[in-house]
Amino acid sequence: MRRLGSVQRKMPCAFVTEVREEPSSKREQQPFKVLATETLSHKALEADLYSAVPTEKVDGTCCYVTTYKGQPYLWARLDRKPNKQAEKRFRHFLHSKQNSKDFFWNVEEDFKPVPECWIPAKEVEQSNGNPVPDENGHIPGWVPVEPSSKQYCWHSSVVDYGLGLALVLKHHPDELGLLEISAVPLSELLEKTLELIGTNINGNPYGLGSKKYPLHLLTPHGAFQIRNLPALRHSDLLSWFEGCKEGRIEGIVWHCKDGCLIKVHRHHLGLSWPIPDPFMVSKPVIISMNLNKYDNGADTKCLFTYFSKIDHQKFSRLKDLILEV
Incomplete structure (x- = not known):
């Protein structure tokens, strides 16, 4: 299976963020806000944000x-998402462990079906020939329009x-x-x-x-x-x-010399x-x-x-x- 097309939305914030227990103004039903602090993030400094191109x-x-x-x-964005049983198991794991990287996914059984023409996005990791879900339990990908x-x-x-x-x-x-x-x-x-x-x-x-x-x-x-x-x-x-x-x-997306993309959204401020x-x-x-x-x-x-x-x-x-x- 090909690994093509980087999804631009998966970008770290330019600043170290903190979570505040108050309703989000960006996402409905999200009981918290993610706000930027005054400290530039390690990833932003590592990617040399000062010499990056802001867009x-x-x-x-x-x-x-x-x-x-x-x-x-033209291909449209389509994330492959877990079925109800796997989603419930994943949420329970997150609540108890708070570390999604240790969760075991069975990609063939845990995820909803996608069209045969679906391909995973470029940044999706592979393990034993299968795409690895991200920290949210999704596999970003594409379908032809x-x-x-x-x-x-x-x-x-x-x-x-x-x-x-x-x-x-x-x-x-x-x-x-x-x-x-x-x-x-x-x-x-x-x-x-x-x-x-x-x-x-x-x-x-x-x-x-x-x-x-x-x-x-x-x-x-x-x-x-x-x-x-x-x-x-x-x-x-x-x-x-x-x-x-x-x-x-x-918001702003900085295009760094090493290919890294760094962002800041109005909601972060x-x-x-x-x-x-x-x-x-x-x-x-x-x-x-x-x-x-x-x-x-x-x-x-x-x-x-x-x-x-x-x-x-x-x-x-x-x-x-x-x-x-």
């Missing part, structure tokens, strides 16, 4: 591009396998501060992870599209580099998140998310499809068709982009 943490669902059926395909999939219909709306294209939101290559929505060859995204954002993803924190005309886009991980970030001090970062327009983001008017949707955006006579007559709500019709148009803010088919 915006985008709030969506993780995707991956790799080969399937002989061509580049088929065009006819109802479960992953929002994923399939941003790809055209016939033309081998994906709808991607990223910075314009020549104009600083300008976003660009373009049709990118899937072959250029091979072995990369991206975030799917939009109307029906994670409560739509960016306010994209509408129920009648949903809008979804892919953003490559690390695409939105943060400039002029303050010093790596708890108080300075807190002030930046609270007082700067550039700080109106979900006691701040709320989502928030009104995130920084991303305040930026201007231009449509750069460059497709000749693209027309999917079978689907009147096809995003590729819509964007092709308004190709080269520029909007003063991403939030002003309202679909009208």
Whole structure:
């Protein structure tokens, strides 16, 4: 079984964290908060966080591009999870031992079935040919997004396998501060992870599209580099998140020279998310499809068709982009 596609969500916090016995503002029914202290973590220092590249943490669902059926395909995140009996046994073990690494898993019997095409993520360890569950008892992985999939219909709306294209939101290559929505060859995204954002993803924190005309886009991980970030001090970062327009983001992901990813989330600093008017949707955006006579007559709500019709148009803010088919 292949081990492909690193899941970006599995990242250590930049600061040493502490648990406080009060309800979480991030996860419902979680009776505790995980908050950052003022001390940088050992992993952050070991990865040389001071020379790392800070990027915006985008709030969506993780995707991956790799080969399937002989061509580049978009894959959706699907964690393999334990069945009820194994979950109950695991939770009882955690309550008594507090060390998930000593728990014995029988992967063939303890986990819910997944499609045959499912593959484990790159960072998943292997033991005797089987993937090893993480500290939460999950095995992160991927499934290919088929065009006819109802479960992953929002994923399939941003790809055209016939033309081998994906709808991607990223910075314009020549104009600083300008976003660009373009049709990118899937072959250029091979072995990369991206975030799917939009109307029906994670409560739509960016306010994209509408129920009648949903809008979804892919953003490559690390695409939105943060400039002029303050010093790596708890108080300075807190002030930046609270007082700067550039700080109106979900969090920061540092890309370290050794390949390590380190994060800090607004919730780690006691701040709320989502928030009104995130920084991303305040930026201007231009449509750069460059497709000749693209027309999917079978689907009147096809995003590729819509964007092709308004190709080269520029909007003063991403939030002003309202679909009208």
